Amino acid sequence: MPKAAVKLVTVSDDQAGQRIDNFLAPRLKGVPRSRLYRLLRKGEVRVNKGRIGPTYRVQAGDVVRIPPVRMAEKVAPTPAAATLAFLSARIIHEDKRLLVLDKPAGMAVHGGSGLSFGVIEALRAARPDAPYLELVHRLDRDTSGCLLIAKRRSYLRSLHDMLREGVVEKQYLALVRGQWQLGKTVLEDRLSTHQRRGGERHVELDENGKFAASRFRPVQIWTRATLMEVALLTGRTHQIRVQATAAGHPLAGDEKYGDPVFNRQMGRIGLKRMFLHAHALSFEDPVSGELRSFSAPLPEDLGSVVDKLGEGT
Numbered sequence: 001m002p003k004a005a006v007k008l009v010t011v012s013d014d015q016a017g018q019r020i021d022n023f024l025a026p027r028l029k030g031v032p033r034s035r036l037y038r039l040l041r042k043g044e045v046r047v048n049k050g051r052i053g054p055t056y057r058v059q060a061g062d063v064v065r066i067p068p069v070r071m072a073e074k075v076a077p078t079p080a081a082a083t084l085a086f087l088s089a090r091i092i093h094e095d096k097r098l099l100v101l102d103k104p105a106g107m108a109v110h111g112g113s114g115l116s117f118g119v120i121e122a123l124r125a126a127r128p129d130a131p132y133l134e135l136v137h138r139l140d141r142d143t144s145g146c147l148l149i150a151k152r153r154s155y156l157r158s159l160h161d162m163l164r165e166g167v168v169e170k171q172y173l174a175l176v177r178g179q180w181q182l183g184k185t186v187l188e189d190r191l192s193t194h195q196r197r198g199g200e201r202h203v204e205l206d207e208n209g210k211f212a213a214s215r216f217r218p219v220q221i222w223t224r225a226t227l228m229e230v231a232l233l234t235g236r237t238h239q240i241r242v243q244a245t246a247a248g249h250p251l252a253g254d255e256k257y258g259d260p261v262f263n264r265q266m267g268r269i270g271l272k273r274m275f276l277h278a279h280a281l282s283f284e285d286p287v288s289g290e291l292r293s294f295s296a297p298l299p300e301d302l303g304s305v306v307d308k309l310g311e312g313t
Contacts, residue, residue, distance in 0.1 A: 007066040014132055014153040016060040020045065023058050026124065028069055039067060079117050084126040087119065092294055097155040097287065098148065099123070099133070102296040105144040105273050109135055123149065137163060137170075137235070142253075145172070145278025145296045158286035163235060168283040172230045173219070173298060174240060175275035175305065176249035177262040180226040184217040187243045191236050202256070203238040205246055212236040214243050222309045224265065225252060229279075240276065251276060252305075269308040270301070277302060 007027070015023065021036050024045065028036065036045075036054075043051040044067040047058065058064065086104070093100040101119065103109065108118035117125070120135050127133065136148035136159045150156035162168050192209035194202050213233035220227040226249065230240050241257045244250055250258040252266040253274040266275070282293040298306070 006068055009064045009066060011058045011060055011062040011064065012131070013060045014155075016058060017153055017157065018058055019054070020047070020052060020056045020058055020064075021054050023064065024066065027066055031069055035069070039069070079122040079125050083122055087122055088126060092146070092296060097150065097152050099151060100281070100294045101147045101149060103139055103144055103147040103278075105142050105299065105301075108141045109138050109147065119147065120149065136160070139278055140238070140274075140276070142274040143172075143276045143278060144299050144302075146170075146281045146294050147278070148281065155286070159283075162283055162286065166233060168281065170232045170235075170278065171280040172232070172240060173275075173277045173279045173302075174228045174230055174244065175252040175266070175271075175302075176226050176228055176244050177224075177252065177259055178226065178249055179221050179223070180216075180218045180228065180249060182216065182247065184215070186213055186215045186233065187247060188213045189243055189246060191239065191242060193237050201237060203236070203242045205242070210234075210236055212239045212243065214240055216244075216247075220306070220310075223312075224262075225309060227306060227309075241274075266305065269305055271305045272301065275302055275305065 009027065011023070020040065021033065024036050025033070039045050040052070040054050046052070046065040047056065047062050049065070087101065090102040090104065091099060092102050103119055110118040110120050120133065124130065124133050130151070132151055132153060134150050134153075134156050136150050136156060139145065139147055148159065150159060159168070189205055189212050190207055190209040191203050191212045192206035194204065211234060215231040215233060217229045218226050219229050232239060238257070241251050241254050245257045250262065251274055252258070253263055253271050255263065255274070277298055278296065279298065280293065280295040282291065284290070285292050
């Protein structure tokens, strides 16, 4: 079995601020997290020749000693070449600080919960020499559309600050049940997230929960459904889905918060997943100060449903 040599790695400015376990993971690919923590506890990983714990955050200029690690013959599964090519073709924009992807529905943004890889792991596998790739925000597995990925740690920190301040505009297209009669309106609620058995998240209205606000605007109204543009004014888990249901207009295809009868009706005209698409993102660039706007067209599967509604199907 192959055995790696000792490595001394100097932390760059863009890598500063990461927890040591996250810094080690891409440099010891295939090594389980439990093994990384053992290496840290035993002092085999050192920073500036000293022992550190798993919560230590690396600083620019730190010299990290990465010990030889005996690798097992069996390696973790990697994304197939077709998946890597498929994702690469969905890149909307890329520069030295940022990558914008039109995320496909049905693919999680990161591995976990029984998944060996997600979007971020696939991109890292496609670019093994990339020094840094990290999610700026997340989209649910069944949600398609604009996803931001930072290529520098400093840029990620800046965008996270902007997200917390609510100055990144995120707009979605959603199909909801019935004829929307509220016009253009801002829905304000308080939401709490609960963990159900198996780790599944469930969000509910709760007067003691976190404040959530979304701006809903009808784009096209049909007899059975309305196409909505929704702008997030806060970024709570499942925010659009829960607020739409609370307003009496659940999302088409939403199996968790939606209406089963409406879902079956939409299924008969071809809807095979939740109708929620992150179609536009805009923000003032934290480095250049320029307005940056990105958009992803409505996917073909959702566009076909809209066409059939328009035909009165």
